[in-house]
Amino acid sequence: MGPVARFGYKSLVYFEKLFKQTLFDCRMCGACHLSKNGMVCCMNCPKGLRNGPCGGTGIDGTCEVEGIGECVWHKIYRRSALLHTLARTEKVKPALDWSLQGTSSYLNLWTGRDGSFEGRGMRWKIKSLLGLERSKSTDSTGAAP
Numbered sequence: 001m002g003p004v005a006r007f008g009y010k011s012l013v014y015f016e017k018l019f020k021q022t023l024f025d026c027r028m029c030g031a032c033h034l035s036k037n038g039m040v041c042c043m044n045c046p047k048g049l050r051n052g053p054c055g056g057t058g059i060d061g062t063c064e065v066e067g068i069g070e071c072v073w074h075k076i077y078r079r080s081a082l083l084h085t086l087a088r089t090e091k092v093k094p095a096l097d098w099s100l101q102g103t104s105s106y107l108n109l110w111t112g113r114d115g116s117f118e119g120r121g122m123r124w125k126i127k128s129l130l131g132l133e134r135s136k137s138t139d140s141t142g143a144a145p
Helices: 003-024 071-081 105-111 123-129
Strands: none
Touching: 003 105
16 A cells, blocks of 8 residues: 555544544444444444343343443444334344454445445445555456446
8 A cells, every 4th residue: 555545544544533433432343333233333332242232131221241331232222213223233243353443444345344345336446546456457246447
């Protein structure tokens, strides 16, 4: 990655971290699911559960870990119900790739590094800008740019 691309990447990570930590208490896992979790970062769960609550959630929605207060997943389901996005919340999320910790979830999504690439046309362009493209004629799906 060249100096200009490196500066651009570091700037993106800085502003993503500033924005998401301030608004959502984001943990910068590199594979963001805020939009699928009622705009609550599931990585705030002290057990790191990404797909739902553990068996230790109290009837009143409290976390079994002392000093935490409301269970993160109780908050996720409550906010998802308010936003009418429960269907998105109930989809199973892949296990976290810990090598993405501290990286830009937006670039990881667009380049497919987070494992959830869903055919976005920007993939080949961003990979080539970052110098991650293996072949100039095709991307990893075999499509020409």
